Amino acid sequence: MRGAVLYGPRDVRFEERDTPRIIKSTDAIIRISATCVCGSDLWPYRGISPVTQPTPMGHEYCGIVEEVGSAVRSIKPGQFVIGSFFASDNTCPNCQVGYQSSCQHAEFVGTAQAPLLRVPLADGTLVATPDVPPDNLIPSLLALSDVMGTGWFAADAANVKPGTTVTVVGDGAVGLLAVLSAKHRGAERIIAVSRHPSRQKLARELGATDIVTERGDECVARIKDLTRGVGADAVLECVGTQESMMQAIQSTRRGGYVGYVGVPHGVELNGEKLFYAHVHLHGGPAPVRRFLPKLVDLVWNGKINPGKVFDLTLPLEQVAEGYRAMDERRAIKTLLRP
Numbered sequence: 001m002r003g004a005v006l007y008g009p010r011d012v013r014f015e016e017r018d019t020p021r022i023i024k025s026t027d028a029i030i031r032i033s034a035t036c037v038c039g040s041d042l043w044p045y046r047g048i049s050p051v052t053q054p055t056p057m058g059h060e061y062c063g064i065v066e067e068v069g070s071a072v073r074s075i076k077p078g079q080f081v082i083g084s085f086f087a088s089d090n091t092c093p094n095c096q097v098g099y100q101s102s103c104q105h106a107e108f109v110g111t112a113q114a115p116l117l118r119v120p121l122a123d124g125t126l127v128a129t130p131d132v133p134p135d136n137l138i139p140s141l142l143a144l145s146d147v148m149g150t151g152w153f154a155a156d157a158a159n160v161k162p163g164t165t166v167t168v169v170g171d172g173a174v175g176l177l178a179v180l181s182a183k184h185r186g187a188e189r190i191i192a193v194s195r196h197p198s199r200q201k202l203a204r205e206l207g208a209t210d211i212v213t214e215r216g217d218e219c220v221a222r223i224k225d226l227t228r229g230v231g232a233d234a235v236l237e238c239v240g241t242q243e244s245m246m247q248a249i250q251s252t253r254r255g256g257y258v259g260y261v262g263v264p265h266g267v268e269l270n271g272e273k274l275f276y277a278h279v280h281l282h283g284g285p286a287p288v289r290r291f292l293p294k295l296v297d298l299v300w301n302g303k304i305n306p307g308k309v310f311d312l313t314l315p316l317e318q319v320a321e322g323y324r325a326m327d328e329r330r331a332i333k334t335l336l337r338p
């Protein structure tokens with residue numbers, strides 16, 4: 001089969017890769033219905049995270065189960081399934097408290113930009129939909145594999161409840177779906193930080209009530225202005241830079257919450273600033289598996305439509321253009337169909 005392989009900065013190729021097969025009895029092989037390019041794929045694509053050898057890519061997936069190992073019990077061939085970028089047994093102590101992305105047996109699922117994918121720990125990792133979905137639901141179901149689950153975790157970690165004031169830092173796909181998550185959880189006011197007109201428009205469509213275009217200290221000042229000088233109850237940090245993290249901490253009210261899901265790159269927190277900020281900090285790699293049953297239900301019943309973040313759809317063989325379009329910010333998020 002042919003799939004995506006990253007060779008180095010801005011060099012992603014669609015080329016022959018080993019066809020995945022069952023290695024452990026707990027594995028499943030799925031035929032990918034749709035996969036996509038993640039904002040986090042752009043870190044190695046841009047050479048910010050080093051690529052030392054040709055690396056198969058992709059960690060967002062949904063599709064039809066083709067084959068299962070002899071120990072797999074609940075997942076069956078023919079089912080349409082979605083899983084997280086971390087395979088998890090869903091039974092260990094970390095899984096039991098809802099942190100499946102820290103499963104004691106977690107394995108990264110990182111070869112999904114391909115027609116076929118091996119998923120370890122199939123029973124723990126995969127969630128089946130009630131039936132094989134109609135084609136128009138596939139983008140929204142795919143979004144649950146990472147971006148929607150991650151945006152939802154940001155809102156969950158930041159304790160977003162009905163009536164709260166929320167700020168979302170970051171207008172990538174995760175940030176936009178963090179807006180949708182805050183809206184669905186009943187936030188009264190949602191301030192999106194974005195300087196791009198097309199993303200501002202989508203943020204408003206998804207539930208943002210205010211848009212802030214400033215950055216850094218000016219952004220913090222603007223958010224304070226909008227919140228009677230106190231800051232937001234919850235700030236969802238969906239970028240992962242020093243500036244965005246400090247912006248999030250400083251624009252949270254005393255006793256408020258920062259939910260941070262942007263993968264940190266060079267972020268260092270000053271203990272004294274943190275001490276006097278008086279905020280709750282909670283984040284990390286989203287335990288998407290915890291939220292999948294609920295989010296599948298919301299998509300299945302038409303309550304949310306996170307697939308809206310895909311503004312470019314390409315055949316998988318054009319994966320290189322999919323990366324380029326996101327790198328150049330011509331696309332928010334690229335969906336790939338094998």
Ligand SMILES: [Zn+2]
Binds near residue numbers: 090092095100102105
């Ligand atoms: Zn576990």
